[in-house]
Amino acid sequence: AQSVTQPDIHITVSEGASLELRCNYSYGATPYLFWYVQSPGQGLQLLLKYFSGDTLVQGIKGFEAEFKRSQSSFNLRKPSVHWSDAAEYFCAVGGNNDMRFGAGTRLTVKP
Amino acid sequence: EAGVAQSPRYKIIEKRQSVAFWCNPISGHATLYWYQQILGQGPKLLIQFQNNGVVDDSQLPKDRFSAERLKGVDSTLKIQPAKLEDSAVYLCASSKGLAGDSFPGELFFGEGSRLTVL
Numbered sequence: 001a002q003s004v005t006q007p008d009i010h011i012t013v014s015e016g017a018s019l020e021l022r023c024n025y026s027y028g029a030t031p032y033l034f035w036y037v038q039s040p041g042q043g044l045q046l047l048l049k050y051f052s053g054d055t056l057v058q059g060i061k062g063f064e065a066e067f068k069r070s071q072s073s074f075n076l077r078k079p080s081v082h083w084s085d086a087a088e089y090f091c092a093v094g095g096n097n098d099m100r101f102g103a104g105t106r107l108t109v110k111p
Numbered sequence: 112e113a114g115v116a117q118s119p120r121y122k123i124i125e126k127r128q129s130v131a132f133w134c135n136p137i138s139g140h141a142t143l144y145w146y147q148q149i150l151g152q153g154p155k156l157l158i159q160f161q162n163n164g165v166v167d168d169s170q171l172p173k174d175r176f177s178a179e180r181l182k183g184v185d186s187t188l189k190i191q192p193a194k195l196e197d198s199a200v201y202l203c204a205s206s207k208g209l210a211g212d213s214f215p216g217e218l219f220f221g222e223g224s225r226l227t228v229l
Contacts, residue, residue, distance in 0.1 A: 004153075032215050043115070043202060043220030044154070051214050090153050098167070099144075099218065101153035 023091030115221035136205030
């Protein structure tokens with residue numbers, strides 16, 4: 001069965017610093033991978049997705065993620081964090097009828 | 112384009128009472144999902160509809176939870192009777208994607224319905 005692990009429950013970074021959020025997955029076939037962001041009291045918004053092809057994918061709000069099959073990872077990165085990036089970030093794996101989410105990483109941004 | 116609409120946004124009930132949540136997906140989206148998000152956890156799929164049929168309800172606690180999407184558009188999720196552990200945010204999402212598609216469609220989420228069971 002597919003599963004997603006986000007090892008970091010909470011991360012704090014300074015505004016302007018770089019960010020990397022980790023995601024490891026377990027999936028029986030070629031994975032479809034996603035990163036979603038959730039601001040307080042809001043629903044989830046898709047940041048980016050990987051289906052196939054180039055393993056470095058670009059998303060909205062300046063985020064990117066790299067698929068590494070050998071490490072079963074799909075880490076999210078941003079070169080320079082803004083205060084508005086403070087939110088909960090969820091990695092997900094699956095397809096149209098088996099989407100599974102990780103437990104999330106809460107990002108705090110220090111001034 | 113209107114997003115996924117959910118109501119009510121907040122609900123507080125006593126245990127053993129019943130509650131219902133409503134979701135109206137984005138127009139034209141065939142697939143509708145209900146997720147349960149307990150505080151500090153990621154969303155967990157409860158049930159997935161494609162049009163008015165159920166694709167996956169394997170994680171729905173059927174002794175107390177029920178859901179329907181009678182006309183293939185809006186959907187209702189009901190809990191009866193509620194337990195303390197049902198306190199969570201119930202998220203509805205919709206997608207153009209279908210179960211048989213080669214690639215999954217993007218999920219669009221509503222703002223959620225927060226349930227507190229006392």
